[in-house]
Amino acid sequence: MCLALPMRITAVADDGTATLALEGLEQRASLALLPDAVIGDYVLVHAGYALSVLTEDEAEETLTLLAALAESAAAEDAEAASGRAAGSEAPGRPAAAPEASVKDAEAGGRA
Amino acid sequence: MTDATGRQPAERGPAKPAAGPDAAAAKPAAGRLRGDRVLLGHGSGGRLYRDLVAEVFVAAFSNPVLERLDDAAILVSPGRVAVTTDSHVVQPLRYPGGDIGRLSVAGTVNDLATAAARPLALAAAFIIEEGFALDELRAICRTMRETADEAGVPIVTGDTKVVERGACDGVFITTTGVGEVVVDHELGAAAVREGDHVVLSGGIGNHAVAILAARGEFDLKTDVVSDCAPLWEMVEGVITSLGGGATGSAGAGSPSTTALRFLRDPTRGGLTTVLAELAEGAGLGVEIVEDAVPVAPGVRAVCDLLGYDPFALANEGKMLFVVAPEASERVLAALRAHPYGRDAAVIGAVTAAHPGRVALRTPFGTRRVLDMPAGELLPRIC
Amino acid sequence: MAAPDAAARVVDALRHELAAVAASRPPATFMEVCGTHTMAIARFGLRELLPESVRLVSGPGCPVCVTAHRDLDHIVALARLPEVTLVTFGDLVRVPASRSSLAAERAAGADVRVVYSPRDAVELAAAAPERQVVFAGIGFETTAPTVAAAVLEARQRGLANFSVLSLHKTMPPPLRALLDLGETPLQGFVLPGHVSVVTGLDCYRFLADDYGVGGVVTGFAAHDVLRALIQLLQMDEPVIANEYTRAVRPEGNPVARGVLDQVFEPGDADWRGLGVIPGSGLRFKDEFAAFDAARRFTVDPGEALEPAGCRCGEVLRGVLDPAECALFGARCTPEDPVGACMVSSEGACAARYRYRGFDD
Numbered sequence: 001m002c003l004a005l006p007m008r009i010t011a012v013a014d015d016g017t018a019t020l021a022l023e024g025l026e027q028r029a030s031l032a033l034l035p036d037a038v039i040g041d042y043v044l045v046h047a048g049y050a051l052s053v054l055t056e057d058e059a060e061e062t063l064t065l066l067a068a069l070a071e072s073a074a075a076e077d078a079e080a081a082s083g084r085a086a087g088s089e090a091p092g093r094p095a096a097a098p099e100a101s102v103k104d105a106e107a108g109g110r111a
Numbered sequence: 112m113t114d115a116t117g118r119q120p121a122e123r124g125p126a127k128p129a130a131g132p133d134a135a136a137a138k139p140a141a142g143r144l145r146g147d148r149v150l151l152g153h154g155s156g157g158r159l160y161r162d163l164v165a166e167v168f169v170a171a172f173s174n175p176v177l178e179r180l181d182d183a184a185i186l187v188s189p190g191r192v193a194v195t196t197d198s199h200v201v202q203p204l205r206y207p208g209g210d211i212g213r214l215s216v217a218g219t220v221n222d223l224a225t226a227a228a229r230p231l232a233l234a235a236a237f238i239i240e241e242g243f244a245l246d247e248l249r250a251i252c253r254t255m256r257e258t259a260d261e262a263g264v265p266i267v268t269g270d271t272k273v274v275e276r277g278a279c280d281g282v283f284i285t286t287t288g289v290g291e292v293v294v295d296h297e298l299g300a301a302a303v304r305e306g307d308h309v310v311l312s313g314g315i316g317n318h319a320v321a322i323l324a325a326r327g328e329f330d331l332k333t334d335v336v337s338d339c340a341p342l343w344e345m346v347e348g349v350i351t352s353l354g355g356g357a358t359g360s361a362g363a364g365s366p367s368t369t370a371l372r373f374l375r376d377p378t379r380g381g382l383t384t385v386l387a388e389l390a391e392g393a394g395l396g397v398e399i400v401e402d403a404v405p406v407a408p409g410v411r412a413v414c415d416l417l418g419y420d421p422f423a424l425a426n427e428g429k430m431l432f433v434v435a436p437e438a439s440e441r442v443l444a445a446l447r448a449h450p451y452g453r454d455a456a457v458i459g460a461v462t463a464a465h466p467g468r469v470a471l472r473t474p475f476g477t478r479r480v481l482d483m484p485a486g487e488l489l490p491r492i493c
Numbered sequence: 494m495a496a497p498d499a500a501a502r503v504v505d506a507l508r509h510e511l512a513a514v515a516a517s518r519p520p521a522t523f524m525e526v527c528g529t530h531t532m533a534i535a536r537f538g539l540r541e542l543l544p545e546s547v548r549l550v551s552g553p554g555c556p557v558c559v560t561a562h563r564d565l566d567h568i569v570a571l572a573r574l575p576e577v578t579l580v581t582f583g584d585l586v587r588v589p590a591s592r593s594s595l596a597a598e599r600a601a602g603a604d605v606r607v608v609y610s611p612r613d614a615v616e617l618a619a620a621a622p623e624r625q626v627v628f629a630g631i632g633f634e635t636t637a638p639t640v641a642a643a644v645l646e647a648r649q650r651g652l653a654n655f656s657v658l659s660l661h662k663t664m665p666p667p668l669r670a671l672l673d674l675g676e677t678p679l680q681g682f683v684l685p686g687h688v689s690v691v692t693g694l695d696c697y698r699f700l701a702d703d704y705g706v707g708g709v710v711t712g713f714a715a716h717d718v719l720r721a722l723i724q725l726l727q728m729d730e731p732v733i734a735n736e737y738t739r740a741v742r743p744e745g746n747p748v749a750r751g752v753l754d755q756v757f758e759p760g761d762a763d764w765r766g767l768g769v770i771p772g773s774g775l776r777f778k779d780e781f782a783a784f785d786a787a788r789r790f791t792v793d794p795g796e797a798l799e800p801a802g803c804r805c806g807e808v809l810r811g812v813l814d815p816a817e818c819a820l821f822g823a824r825c826t827p828e829d830p831v832g833a834c835m836v837s838s839e840g841a842c843a844a845r846y847r848y849r850g851f852d853d
Binding site for chain 3: 002003004029030032033034035044046047048049051052054055056
């Protein structure tokens with residue numbers, strides 16, 4: 001276990017609960033275990049409680065990784081292909097890379 | 112007695128006089144219903160019953176056949192006839208995107224559509240809980256009428272029973288539909304061939320998620336609405352695109368309509384159940400590309416929160432088609448041209464490998480098996 | 494193979510890297526100890542991406558699967574009490590106990606409710622003061638703090654009709670017990686990402702220090718698991734590393750641990766397949782005895798019956814592959830399960846069952 005979903009805090013109430021949102025889903029969760037969380041934070045929620053604030057570290061790592069694999073993929077393609085059209089995109093670099101965010105990293109993993 | 116096809120809304124008008132003792136009761140009595148709740152007496156078959164039928168059901172569903180108030184309606188069909196029935200016990204009765212009324216009509220129209228049958232007539236039987244609000248009943252009948260009009264089908268006969276408070280959940284509706292099959296060849300799993308394409312008319316899971324949120328068992332709000340809709344027009348568009356005649360004539364059945372092998376609407380049990388039935392029935396394998404199956408982000412979010420699989424969730428406005436590969440582009444275009452098929456996609460293909468089993472190809476190129484969902488849908492925390 | 498989008502390309506690249514790293518090292522067996530990892534690995538078909546020399550086994554990470562029969566029987570006995578509203582996570586509903594299940598009890602008239610959050614159980618208690626609301630507390634360190642917080646809320650609201658049967662367990666003790674058994678040589682652990690959100694990393698150091706086995710705290714995306722395996726393979730010295738940095742801090746969540754420690758203390762727990770492990774469970778501190786369903790109600794769960802031929806214990810210890818169990822796929826299927834490993838959607842057997850007949 002355990003199932004936990006990253007959601008963004010859109011409101012914090014006086015009673016220690018927060019409103020969380022993700023793709024049109026709105027849920028209330030308790031901040032009893034994460035009292036310092038604030039509006040705008042992207043948090044992991046499990047069984048109705050926020051457990052952790054997610055950071056952007058992963059997005060940066062993913063970008064580095066994507067850049068690295070773009071190089072290795074390019075090398076592979078160069079070996080394997082003969083007379084293949086280059087195309088407008090560099091092989092292996094997805095157009096979404098510059099926009100990669102924590103959400104994308106999570107979403108990609110859930111795919 | 113004159114026969115009626117019972118399927119031309121244009122013929123609506125004053126009821127034709129008919130021989131028989133019930134002629135006098137054919138015109139709906141104005142304003143005889145008293146009070147705002149359904150009483151046990153309304154189900155007893157006497158005067159109260161006649162008032163309920165006249166002022167609620169006939170008033171809402173009005174058409175020449177129904178207004179005769181015969182116990183049976185006579186229909187004429189030039190070709191093969193399909194018949195289907197469905198009971199509807201949804202809670203809550205009203206939810207974002209629909210209500211039990213819309214569901215009861217669309218569900219039966221869609222079952223007929225899976226047989227490539229144009230709906231000719233519907234029958235509707237009601238079991239109503241004593242104390243049910245008449246206004247709510249009228250509203251349900253209104254949406255039934257609207258949905259039936261959308262599908263071009265009249266509600267020609269029905270039945271009403273009233274049970275003691277607590278003996279049913281508000282109202283149960285059973286609809287039976289009769290339709291005319293507009294293709295000549297046999298549809299079904301036996302018609303499916305290796306290499307056929309699997310086409311889905313749109314995103315899955317919306318109905319189940321909308322119901323879940325509306326039931327309020329989990330403290331969540333979502334903007335997902337039920338996809339509940341009658342799909343005959345959309346299916347007819349697909350058949351027409353394959354050169355088929357949907358005008359009611361027996362027709363030569365142009366060879367390309369045989370490109371249509373199998374249709375099923377993924378209701379309870381979801382897409383997974385329909386695919387499993389397809390594979391088992393055809394004795395062939397089915398491979399689905401996971402990323403090709405449309406799932407709305409709002410549905411995905413609720414599923415991720417509760418640990419549900421969108422493939423196992425009920426839909427009430429979706430149709431799955433298995434078609435010959437050379438026809439799938441045309442079928443896709445026909446679906447996407449219709450409001451209920453905008454997000455249609457080819458989601459997979461029939462294969463000789465792993466006969467009887469369904470495989471899902473993940474975005475990573477690996478495969479996993481899709482089995483029928485085991486039982487009731489339960490949220491997980493683990 | 495084609496990798497059309499970012500996530501797929503990342504996984505593809507990692508697969509190649511894993512193969513390259515594994516090629517220059519001896520064969521290795523790693524164990525994951527989290528039901529959600531078992532699920533994710535099955536869902537992404539990750540085993541297909543592993544090189545021959547890398548083996549991934551499932552350990553005792555599914556809180557449903559490791560719940561002993563006598564504890565399941567205890568829950569069933571509580572559900573049978575006419576004054577009790579038994580509230581549970583969905584995971585437990587279909588698990589077969591010795592003679593029944595919560596689903597069967599519900600069909601027989603017991604008041605069994607499924608919730609997503611322990612807070613919902615507290616609300617149920619507040620809304621129905623004439624009922625005794627009993628919450629079936631399963632889960633490890635991710636879930637136990639949420640139950641502890643719910644108990645604190647119930648106390649703060651003065652609810653006299655709310656209690657919890659605590660079957661919560663903690664993660665590090667069974668790892669020690671497993672290694673002590675020494676049944677399968679393990680080269681490392683894929684450590685649970687969300688448990689570690691609460692615990693932090695220190696509680697795993699003993700794996701490296703006392704047993705020379707490394708571990709990587711891992712997230713639940715396909716790329717997380719592959720990266721963790723690469724990190725495990727590349728360890729020259731056994732260490733505890735964190736792959737899931739976006740969610741896990743080295744110090745964990747001290748507030749959550751504080752809430753846990755306020756309400757619970759370590760106690761003995763009975764683990765299916767491992768027996769009683771001292772200090773591996775969470776029991777209510779005396780101060781919270783009023784919320785302890787084990788103390789509030791006296792029930793006779795009856796004799797615990799292990800289903801004949803069930804080898805869930807060996808599966809949970811990672812020494813038996815599900816497909817090697819004689820009952821697997823024959824007498825024991827997800828529709829008609831014998832043991833918990835088949836009932837829970839992330840039990841090793843249920844996860845494995847989905848693969849049968851493919852690429853054999």
